[in-house]
Every structure is written in structure tokens, then in C-alpha cells.
Amino acid sequence: MFNELRPALTMMVIMTALTGAVYPLLVTGVAQTVMQQQANGSLIERDGKPIASELIGQPFSDPKHFWGRPSATSPYPYNASASAGSNQGPLNPALTEAVEGRIKALREADPGNRAAVPVDLVTASASGLDPHISPAAAEYQVARVARLRGLDAAKVRALVAEATEGRQLGFLGEPRVHVLKLNLALDAAR
Amino acid sequence: MTANGYLQIVFFLAVVIALAKPLGVYMARIYEGEPAFLNRVGAPLERLIYRACGVDPAKEMRWTQYALAALWFSLFGLLLGFALQRLQNYLPLNPANMGAVSPDSSFNTAVSFNTNTNWQGYAGESTMSYLTQMLALTVQNFVSAAMGMAVLIALIRGFARQSVQTIGNFWVDLTRGTLYILLPISFLLALVLVSQGVVQTLSPYQTVPLVESVEYDNPRMDAAGQPLKDAKGNAVTDKAMQKEQVIAVGPAASQAAIKHLGTNGGGFFNANSAHPLESATPLTNFLEMLAELLIAVALTFTFGRMVGDRRQGWAILTAMSVVFVSLMAVAVGSEQAGNPALTALGVDQTASETQAGGNMEGKETRFGVVNSALFATVTTATSSGAVNSMHDSFTPLGGVVPMWLIQIGEVIFGGVGSGLYGMLLLAIVAVFVAGLMIGRTPEYLGKKIEAFDIKMAAIAVLVPLFVILIGTAIAVMVEPGKAGVANPGAHAFSEILYAFSSAGGNNGSAFGGLSANTPFYNTALGVCMFFGRYWIIIPVLALAGSLVRKKKVPEGPGTLPTHAPMFILFLIGVVVIIGALTFVPALALGPIVEHLILFGGK
Structure with a gap:
């Protein structure tokens, strides 16, 4: 019943960091470097x-x-x-x-x-x-x-x-x- | 409809099929752990994730353990989503100074994004901080999609393997789906969206002057922020003058990409994919529709490959496509025909080279009627629920199509993973019914379908239907349920029926006139979404656990060929009959009455 508790918690933290911080910030970084005009609302x-x-x-x-x-x-x-x-x-x-x-x-x-x-x-x-x-x-x-x-x-x-x-x-x-x-x-x- | 309208539809479907096949094969390789380019590059990161989580990727799980892992993971996602909304006023990346979201709305939204529904009772640009959009909502867009795919892969293993106990490792399936499928495609798509004008920034909202100032009636608020009313119940207003425009921006492109690819559908902005900063051009509209269908269609190829009989994948894909194209034709035709009530006023709704014509209320000029009706069909056939036009303003028959596509169980392509496991459940029901007719033990893909299996399939098929109809029945009987409707007459019933269909079917689109951000709707719809998701996932995994233990029966002369046209027709019949028998009486009270009034005179 509780064997999967630790992986569940750690996995949620990792996924949050990866898809909620690294990914959107990477997109923002690229967008702001090469497509600033469009990225900021044209x-x-x-x-x-x-x-x-x-x-x-x-x-x-x-x-x-x-x-x-x-x-x-x-x-x-x-x-x-x-x-x-x-x-x-x-x-x-x-x-x-x-x-x-x-x-x-x-x-x-x-x-x-x-x-x-x-x-x-x-x-x-x-x-x-x-x-x-x-x-x-x-x-x-x-x-x-x-x-x-x-x-x-x-x-x-x-x-x-x-x-x-x-x-x-x-x-x-x-x-x-x-x-x-x-x-x-x-x-x-x- | 113009020739160009046909061209756009045909081109779209051709691109979907052309891209889906290679992607389907690629996904099969990823889930089977066969070498592909990305999993070689990402292997160190993947190993690091397993080590941090204390997971042994080689150790497989029985269905009970697989289900528990999925449920614990979801629970933490729910709690995190809820907490971030409640605490966002204390957290960074909140340039518009959004306050904490109310408890009932936070509950609803946390469940909604966690269950891949993405029903939205709130308006993004006036509710959520950038941090909440990223850490709470974007994350759930990814993991709910990856979980749907993982559960499907587990079910496919149930068919593909024999005489074993385990159906895979949840952590491995979840990680691989996210790392090698969802993240790379989303990244590319997000950048293309930005290039077209979809915003991606952490700076505050932009202010520009208006060319013409606007005079308007500003509602006066009381101390609690509620609009004041006079003795007659009319809103008290002050004359006001607006001289500038505050343009909401934010990290929208990164969320919009996964919102479509993962068939989530939750808009960064209130107007969703109708908002010019969330879908700027016809090309972004095209790519967003493509992303919605791509994985769902590709998974039919993944399925065919993994069960070792590609014809089975084609059979399912054909059944889905037949229903999709027929209903799309109804939606496009009905919207293009326009609203007869407006023709009577002297409005020109004919399509020509200089205007899209048709029912343009709640539609954007750059998309016109064809792309709006096509989008509505795609978004409800899949469980996306993103909108590029307001379904509430569709003609009655144009609005039946999205509503009924949700009600038949989101199995016409459906959500990533969830659509195909839903369709496989119906295939099991179909072989069962066929077995009864010809007096043989039903088999599907070489597995005998026995009492336990058919019970699990029946539970998973019936729970959403039950939730939708009972939810609607309760809402139309109680005062807080009736208080939210925006349109008079039969359309009010349609709004409520659509809301519960959308929640129970985990779609997320709405007849948006319904004021659903109330404690009643936030709670009721939250509960429906929860049942509509997990009371399918659990029986599906139980079914996978039962199937995986069975031996494959060799094909004999009495085996029903489940790739043949006869079975495809039979499967379509089962889908349509279950959907029709369950919902036609309810639809008759809403959109069908409306259609008769609108076209038959009053």
C-alpha cells in the first residue's frame, strides 16, 4: 500500500521541476533571444x-x-x-x-x-x-x-x-x- | 461551403495520418525500451530520475501496484495544484498581483487539470499568477497526459503478453512518455507558436493607448467586491471613460503547446485558442488541431505494432475516422448554413470569396466558419476541450456534435491514451455482444473475454454516463444549479447538460455562458471529473491484470475476425447505440427542441 509513496512524491517533485520550470523557462529563453517581438505581444x-x-x-x-x-x-x-x-x-x-x-x-x-x-x-x-x-x-x-x-x-x-x-x-x-x-x-x- | 473549405479539411486529415504512423511506431519503441534516437540521448537523465525516486526500472508491477502508484502520484499532483492556487499571493512570479484563488475554485481546477479534463471555471488572465500557470497547470498538462498513455500501454501489454502477472512499471512508462514523447514535441511546437505571435514572456501586462477612447457603464462594487444592485435588481453603474488597453501576456506558448498535444485543453487566457495571443494565425490554429489529434491517432499504430497485428490498429482507426468525418460534416454544414433568425434581420451570411459567412457569433474572422467547426469537432472527439470559437453560440445542430462526441465516451480518437483504452473497452463489449449473438465464447486479440473482464469493461463504460445524467438531473432540480444559466429556454438546459458531459467525459470545453465558478458547480463538476477519470483507469488496469494472465488462444475457424469490415461496422454500431440510447432523450430536451423552434417557426 505505501511502497509507492516515496517514488510518487519524488517523481512529482522532479516532474514539476522539469515540466513546470525547466521547460517553460527554456522556451522563454529561446523566444526572448530570437523572437523577442512576437514573444512580447507583437x-x-x-x-x-x-x-x-x-x-x-x-x-x-x-x-x-x-x-x-x-x-x-x-x-x-x-x-x-x-x-x-x-x-x-x-x-x-x-x-x-x-x-x-x-x-x-x-x-x-x-x-x-x-x-x-x-x-x-x-x-x-x-x-x-x-x-x-x-x-x-x-x-x-x-x-x-x-x-x-x-x-x-x-x-x-x-x-x-x-x-x-x-x-x-x-x-x-x-x-x-x-x-x-x-x-x-x-x-x-x- | 467554398472549395477552399474542403481543401483545408482534406489537407488537415492527410497530414494527421501521414505524421501519425511514424510517430506511432516511434512510441512503441520508446515504451518497449527499444533504442531510438532520443532515449539514447536522454538515458543518463532517465537513470538519474529513477535513482532519485528509488525505482528499479527493471522491476515490473502487478496491476494493483501499477494502479496504486498512479493514484499516489495523482494525489500529490492534486495537493500541489490546490496549494499553489491558494498560496499564489505569497509566491513570486505574480506581476498582476493575483489574490489567492477561492477554495472551491482551487479544488475544481486542481481536479480538472489532474484528470486531463481542463474544465475552467476561472478566467486565466484575471485569476492565475505566472507561477501557478507554470508549476501547477503546465505540469499537470504533462503528467496527466503521460499517465493516460501509460495506462493504455499497460492495457495493450495485457493483450500482447500471455501467462504472466505483470503489466509494466508505472514510473518507467510515465517517465518515458514525458521525456521522449511529450517534452520534445511540445518544445518544438511552442517555438513555432511563438514565431507566429503567441506570447512567451515573464514580463508584466502591457499597456497601450486606445486610438478611440471608450465611454462605458462601470458597475459599482460594494465593500466585498460584489456588484451593487438597486431596488429593482438592476446593476448600479457609473459612467466611466477608458483611454488605454491593458494587454494580458505571460508564458502562454509553452502551456499552449502541451495543452493541445496532451489533449488537455485548458487555456492560458479565458478565450482559450480564440485569443489572438494564444492562437495568432490560421497556421497556429492548424498546428494546434494537428497536435490534438496526432498522439491519439498515432497510438492506434502503436497498438497494432505492440499486439503484433497491425490490421487491428487500422480497424480501430477506421471505426474512429468514420464517426469523426460524419459528425464533422454535420457541424461544418450546420454552422455554414448560419442562423435563420439573423437572415430575417437583413444580415448576409452567404459564404463567398470576401467573407466566411455562416454563423459568425462567437467566431474569429481569421478562422472563419470551416476552421471553427472543424476545431470544435477535433477538440471534442479528442478529450482536448480547447476552443477557438464559443460552442454556446453554435447553431443547435452544430452544438449537438461536440456535445454528443463527448457523451459517447471520448472514444473517437479521444484523449491521449484514454481515448484508445476507452475504445478497446467498447471493442470488448462488441465482441461480447457478437459472441452472444452467434453463441460462442467471445475472444479479442486471442484472449478469452470472461465474466470478470466484461464486468470491468461495463463499469468503465457506464460510470461516466451515470455521472453525466445524474449530475445534470440534480443541477436542474436545485436552485444553485439553475442560477448559473445565461440563455433562456431550452438552451439553458443544453448549457447544464454540456457542463456535466464535459466533466464526466473529461473533455473540458463548455457552453461558456454557464456561470460555473460557484461553490455548487465547482464541487459538483469536480466530483464528476474525478469519477469520470479514475473509475475508468482502475477498471482498465484491473482488466489489464486479468488479460495478462491468460494464454493466447490460437485463431480457429470460429474466431470472429476483429480487423474485418464487418467488425468495424459492428463496433461503430455499439458506440453509436450506447451513446444514442443513453443521451437522445436528454438531447431532445435541449438542442433538438432548439433546432425545431429555430427552423420550424415559433
């Missing part, structure tokens, strides 16, 4: 100060900016220290109400646009931090942003194209537009 810097993470989205509600995915984090959207999805089920009236509200906001910001709204623009992302929207969701907003900024739609479309990432290796994942980079480029173009 921060975008301007004048030596971090201004955003390339992988973490930010909230946008100004009609002059492109809007990103709705975010369900609390207490405010795109809270990067409390990632979360809405977890609303497909039949939940709160989901349909929220989607209706988002469509209304989009239509109020752009009264002439009667096109069907791309689904990713009115549904909350899984992490609440999604930095991307689909190319269709960007195209839906091009006319609005161009008009409010007094820019040529072609110019805005060119900026969208620059912020668009294709499928990785040509076939993995989905094509997407980086909302934050696009908005930073728009603000710089002014």
Missing part, C-alpha cells in the same frame, strides 16, 4: 513607445473610422485583460436585439447604404479582441468612410487593400482586413 511602436499590439483589436465607433467586430468583453469592449465571447445562443432574444441595434447604428451612420450587412460586422467575436473583419465587411464601410473624410473611394479602397491579409500559405484560414492598421493608415493619410 507591439507596434511609434517614437519608441508601444501604441498597439498587432494581434489585439481596438474598439471603433466613430463613423470616420472603419468599425471592427462587436466585442462582448466587460466592462468595456476590447478589454485585453478579460477576453470573452458573448456566449449567446442562436435563439436568445438578447442576440437578435443586439444584432438589430448594431444594424441600426450602421444604417444611421450611413443612411444611403441599403445592402445586406456582412455577418461578421454585427456578431461578436469569440475572444472579444478580434483585430480583423472580412473584406466584405470592409467594403460595406468604404463609401461611408470616404464620404465623411472627403476622400476618393478609390483611395480608401487602396488603403483597405493594403491592410488586407490573404489566406496563410495561400489556403489556410480566411482572408481578412486588419481594422486597426487600416484606421491608423487613414488617420495618417489626412
